[in-house]
Amino acid sequence: MTGRRGRPPKDVLSRDRILREALALVDEDGLAAVSMRKLARRLGVDPMSLYNHVDGKDALLDGIAEVLLAAIPPPPPGAGLRETMSALAHGFRAAMLGHPRAAPLVLTRQLASMTALAPVEAVLGPLLAAGFPPDRAVHALRAVLAFLIGTLMREVEAAPTFSGTDPEGVRRRLETLEEAGLPAVSAAAPFLAVCDHEAEFEFGLRILLDALAAG
Amino acid sequence: MTGRRGRPPKDVLSRDRILREALALVDEDGLAAVSMRKLARRLGVDPMSLYNHVDGKDALLDGIAEVLLAAIPPPPPGAGLRETMSALAHGFRAAMLGHPRAAPLVLTRQLASMTALAPVEAVLGPLLAAGFPPDRAVHALRAVLAFLIGTLMREVEAAPTFSGTDPEGVRRRLETLEEAGLPAVSAAAPFLAVCDHEAEFEFGLRILLDALAAG
DNA sequence: ACCTGAACACCGTTCAAGT
DNA sequence: ACCTGAACACCGTTCAAGT
Secondary structure, three states, X not given: OOOOOOOOOOOOOXXXXXXXXXHHHHHHHOHHHOOHHHHHHHHOOOHHHHHHOOOOHHHHHHHHHHHHHHOOOOOOOOOOHHHHHXXXXXXXXXXXXXXXXXXXXXXXXXXXXXXXXXXXXXXXXHHHHOOOOHHHHHHHHHHHHHHHHHHHHHHHHOOHHHHOOOHHHHHHHHHHHHHOOOHHHHHHHHHHOOOOHHHHHHHHHXXXXXXXXXO | OOOOOOOOOXXXXXXXXXXXXXXXXXXXXXHHHOOHHHHHHXXXXXXXXXXXXXXXXXXXXXXXXXXXXXXXXXXXXXXXXXXXXXXXXHHHHHHHHHOOOOHHHHHHOOOOOHHHXXXXXXXXXXXXXXXXXXXXXXXHHHXXXXXXXXXXXXXXXXXXXXXXXXXXXXXXHHHHHHHOOOHHHHHHHXXXXXXXXXXXXXXXXXXXXXXXXXX
């Protein structure tokens, strides 16, 4: 009952509030725009106050990455191996696309925290239950994860025109590809000039899950 | 014959010399240490002189990435589809491992230059020759590339201890994994605590090439 | 055409001081 | 325990001046 009457107890600083505001800053202005000073300004606070809750800029970026990771929903409990892996892969993608400008933090950093271990457990459980020996289960997990990281990196870094929405951008890209004078590139130019990220994602994921089911 | 007598014509600045020195700087001190000023100091030149040859820091980083890409050897000319793709994949990996601290520049950036198009041509040619329709050839290329980017990112960002060389680091990691109290993670902990990057690379590559050959 | 140096508007972080 | 502000050692890049 104490400290909670009248208006809220004060918009006090906290690790949580700092991370939320930092994510908003990345969403709005991109990763390059993140600075301790600018973040402090947004929070109406002295830059050095942040250091009471966050262990420097690098730890701040790790923190943002963990917020993104935490947004991956757990897979449906009763599901089989393939459905579980597919659900987690789609959940991962959705979490990254929810904050495309922050996604490279997840895709680029080696995260050691517990938050990163939850999805690992969620994949490994069904793999072991399906009879995979632990070493092969880890192999499978890592192969799929590598693919996910690679495709999502392409998707979030891609210029919006690469998705094919902007016909002028596509035309320019087509032109560049043809001008290169490389025969195979020219022949495939219409397909190189655009990228249906979702289709690429589904294609690669299917191939990998098929291979794991077979192998 | 002019300007080449006595000692060399002067250790003059050039885009090439700048990129080589920048790569050396990344190799020695890491990406975070790269600054226009420090690079200029190494070259014995005013920072602003760099701008006569390179279009700012971002273009410099793109330039370094292109130097790395250019180191991928062309595949053996007479080879079949699978051998060609395998050779390029291994060449890509070798190029990144030659400069692990600079590799994220390649793995992270969308490169539009001609240098990036040469390997694409080298893959697409055999794919089309093998009868792949252009759209499926591009699909295949992108799936493999996504996997390569993901695995190599893991490999170059990994702490050296993750490779299993340092038994003390492995023990600490094992402990963390067991302490998490996640059953599947605990069961697979010995395999999660280390990573044989080469084996992971070969495993994923084989799966993908098999799938493409079959499909 | 290329190089220079001063200047501007920023950075992350340490440290001593406050409450 | 948390917040502050000055200070230090840096940044990338613009601009006017030199050769």
